[in-house]
Amino acid sequence: MSAGQDRHVVDDGDQRxxxxxxxxxxxxxxxxxxxxxxxxxxxKAHVVAWDDSGDGEDRRHWHEGCWNARHRRRPGHFR
Known part of the structure; x- marks a missing residue:
């Protein structure tokens, strides 16, 4: 795995x-x-995330800070 592919699963409770x-x-x-x-x-270093049950076609590229604040920074809720 390359330096750009530190892949893991995040469980948000309602979504993985x-x-x-x-x-x-x-x-x-x-x-x-x-x-x-x-x-x-x-x-620029960043985060790529997609639904664990999918095939990755829904992956999105996030600023790391936006990913960390994703519960309040979802699409359409820009702050």
Whole structure:
């Protein structure tokens, strides 16, 4: 597993997530964070998460702080 693929499962009680931390070196593209609706630039470390019961097609790239605050920073609830 590469440095950009520290993958683990997070259990939120009502949902389980597959979570992978992406290093800055492994972040090759820019993504829009669903927590704040801002761009995560290429080269910026961040978190990728998807529903544990899915196939990963629903994965989203989050700023680490937005992921940590996901219970109050869900899509449509920008603060």
């Amino acid at each position: 997530w597959q979570v992978r931390r992406i290093t800055g070196e492994a972040a090759e593209k820019a993504y829009r964070c669903p927590g704040c609706d801002l761009i995560i630039p290429s080269g």
